[in-house]
Amino acid sequence: MKPAPHIAVLDDEVDITQLLASYLQSHGFRVTQLHDGRALMSLMAADPADLVLLDLGLPGEDGFSIARRMRENWHCGLVIVTGRGDAVDKVVGLEVGADDYVTKPFDLRELVARVKAVLRRLTPAAPVAATASAPAASPEKMRFADWLLDTAARRLTNPQGAEVALTAGEFDLLRAFARHPGRVLSRDFLIEQTRGREAAPFDRTIDVQVGRLRKKIEADADDPQLIKSVRGAGYILVPPVSHG
Missing domain, CATH: 3.40.50.2300 (Response regulator)
Structure with missing residues (x-):
């Protein structure tokens, strides 16, 4: 148990x-x-x-x-x-x-x-049990700009191969960006992705979390190249994302 x-x-x-x-x-x-x-x-x-x-x-x-x-x-x-x-x-x-x-x-x-x-x-999602006829599903891994986001293990690895600690909210935020690369994501959408529908609307929390995330993944958080702001619309993950 x-x-x-x-x-x-x-x-x-x-x-x-x-x-x-x-x-x-x-x-x-x-x-x-x-x-x-x-x-x-x-x-x-x-x-x-x-x-x-x-x-x-x-x-x-x-x-x-x-x-x-x-x-x-x-x-x-x-x-x-x-x-x-x-x-x-x-x-x-x-x-x-x-x-x-x-x-x-x-x-x-x-x-x-x-x-x-x-x-x-x-908590990482429980792995799918292997069967005699089908192998266990491999963890979903997303790569962007030499970063690796393992959504099953809830782990982020930098280009040098070191793990970068993320809070639960930061992880969910980065996962949302990685699942929708090249798309402008509104604050309302990101709130729903990171805190759920029951969360009270407070879009400044997303700005704070994006700022914290940038400090961990950008070479220069004051001049971000990975997650860019789109005035009046939200944020966008610029680099392409590959899977596997």
């Missing part, structure tokens, strides 16, 4: 962590409740979480700083859950690597749906 996904809930308010833990556990998750950044770092070293629900208003080290450290050291889902609903905070949260941003008060059902959506994007 596949083990239950491990969710770390980090909030300085005990009643909130208890509420979230109870609800998440009722949906089959294993949950650890935490109240400061130091406890989260200790947990990740000993029993890494598959996804972290992170509040921004924490004692000591603030949530943005913790999010940066998480992205530097671990590959896991990261959802900011906070009372800060300002657009600037949302943009900063996504810039530092969050896969999603949920403001308080929130609907518990919606939060669980968002958690499941991030976990799905993090």
Whole structure:
């Protein structure tokens, strides 16, 4: 049996962590409740979480700083859950690597749906079982400008052969571009591809994610040659894509 996904809930308010833990556990998750950044770092070293629900208003080290450290050291889902609903905070949260941003008060059902959506994007698709008459399907691999995107393994390899770490949102965004090379993709389309139809429209999140992605794949993120902006329309992946 596949083990239950491990969710770390980090909030300085005990009643909130208890509420979230109870609800998440009722949906089959294993949950650890935490109240400061130091406890989260200790947990990740000993029993890494598959996804972290992170509040921004924490004692000591603030949530943005913790999010940066998480992205530097671990590959896991990261959802900011906070009372800060300002657009600037949302943009900063996504810039530092969050896969999603949920403001308080929130609907518990919606939060669980968002958690499941991030976990799905993090988990490689199950391989097709081989049969006596047909070989197992090979992973779908897409190549562009000497980069290799393996959609089955959810892995990106640079022209030098080194793996480049992507967040779940960045991976889904790049996959959408690779599946539609040479086409201008609108922000609304990219939101649907990366966050699903249930996501609230907030097109600046796509601009933030494109900016983060460019920093990882462009020789010069300030003069992008792979993913170009089309004023008033969206973005386009310029190089051709080959498969296999």
